[in-house]
Amino acid sequence: MQAIQRFGSWLTKWFTLVVIVWALVNFFLPSTSMWAKSYTNIFLSIVLFGMGMTLSIEDFKRIVKMPLMVILGTVAHYLIMPLLAVALCKVFQLDGMVAVGVILVGCCPSGTSSNVMSFLSRGDVALDVSIGLLSTLLAPIMVPLLMSGLASQYVDIPAGDLFRTALEVVLIPVVLGITVHTVFGEKVSKVTTALPAVSQIAILVIIGTVVAVNNEKLFTRETAMILPVVMLHNLCGYGLGYLFSRVMFRIYPQGFRYAQQKAITFEVGMQDSALGATLALHAFAAHPVVAIPSTFFSVWHNISGSVLASWWRRRDDKYQIPADSHDGKRPAQASQPSKLRKVS
Template sequence: MQKVQRFSDWLTKWFILVVLAWAAINFFVPQISIWARSYTNYFLSIILFGMGLTLSLDDFKRIVKMPLMVIVGTIAHYLIMPLLAVLLCRIFRLDGMIAVGVILVGCCPSGTSSNVMSYLSRGDVALDVSIGLLSTLCAPFMIPMLMNLLASQYVAIPTKQLFLTALEVVLIPIALGLAVHAIFKEKVQKVTAALPAVSQIAILVIIGVVVSVNHAKLFTAATALVLPVVMLHNLCGYGLGFLFSRLMYRIYPKGFRYAQQKAITFEVGMQDSGLGATLALQAFAADPIVAIPSTFFSVWHNISGSVLSAWWRRHDDRLGIAADSAQGRPEPVRA
């Protein structure tokens, strides 16, 4: 198990470079991952089963204990990111399946990477996990509804298939993971060390599939604007998430303090792009180009999240801002 832990730590440390290298390999040798196209939903199910294994009743109790912040944070996520996606598609005049792909990743729940970024920036990890959990549980219902509302102008949205696929790869694996955790309890902890590596490998497989099936279209005139749009989508999500949480501090200062503002910033700006890519490949199988924005988002938000969390930590250390600060300002020096 120590070897697994060391491998997991190594993969986590170099994950971004591994993703870039793996994407390049699949771009030039697409046969490597093309076989897994029909199995991406299973790989994502493995990730979410692992998520379920790490959950306990305490995670759900936190939602009950601080329902206002969790519900408000989840609503902010499902309002800001989908509407931002639509706005960016109009500004950059994206249409067709590329626009559908941008909106799809905008309609996804928050990404699990946000938990790590919140921790690194000294944010409220418990709130981060709770918003991520609630937004993920809502995904089978929210994604079809939002896609039908926001993307039906570009193409007929397979609402039923989106719902069934999201239900299959989200709620069922999480429920199974919870059940296994409840039954085996302490024994589960012996395998949790391997979960980060398993999840990252599954994400690599999904990315490899998307690059493989789209290798001829990945860098064309039709997709030239996808990367800047994805970058803006993510960065604007951070900015609007932070501004929203600062506004909520004025309304409810007891709950939306500095640490909570960091958590909401990452929860709003980071998406479950693995789910987006899987849904794209399953529900829009005839047009795998829909999965390209999710793939770009998967790489980019890990880079931007790492940079933002590191900057935030250095910023607080330099100014002497405490982790439990109310407004993110240096504490006054007392005589």
């Protein structure tokens, strides 16, 4: 088990690089992951079952203890990212299934990677986990609802398929994982140490499958604008998430302090792109290009999130800003006593 744990730590450290290498392997050798096309929902269910096994009643108590911040953070996520996706499709004149793919990843709940980035930046990890949990549990309702309202201009949205797939791969596995944790308690701790490695391998399989299925369409005129749009989507998500948290800080400064602002920034800007890719491959099976934005997002938001978390941490260290800072401003310099000139 220690070997698996060490492997999981190594994979977490180098995950972005591994994703890029794995994507290249599947681009040049698509047969590597083509076999998994029909099983992506199972692999994502494994990830979310593992997520459920790490949750306890305390995680739900946190939502009750700070409902305003959790609810507002979740609302911000489901408001900012979908509308931002629609705006970017308009600005870059994306159409058809490519636009549907961009909007789909924008309608997904926040990704588990945001928890890591919040931790690295010394953000409020408890708030981050709570928003991620609530947004994930709401996904079976929110994703088809938002897609029907925002993407129906491009194509008929299979809302029923989206709901059933999200229910099967999100809600049921998470609830089962929580149930297992509740029933067996500390006995599952030996298993949960292996979960990071298992989850990341499952996500790699999903990414490899999307790249393999879209091998001939990945870099064409039709998909040329997806990467810059995905990058802007993520970066603008960070910016608007931070702006939202700063506005809320002025309204409710006791709740939206510096650490909470970091958590909300990552929760708004980072998406569960593995869910987006899985929903695309199943609800839009005839158009696998819909899954490309989610795949690009999966690679990019890990890069941008790591950079932002590192910058935030270095800034705090440089200006000696404590993790529990009220507003994140530099501490006031001690005033120097003025020198009195001697009078001869």
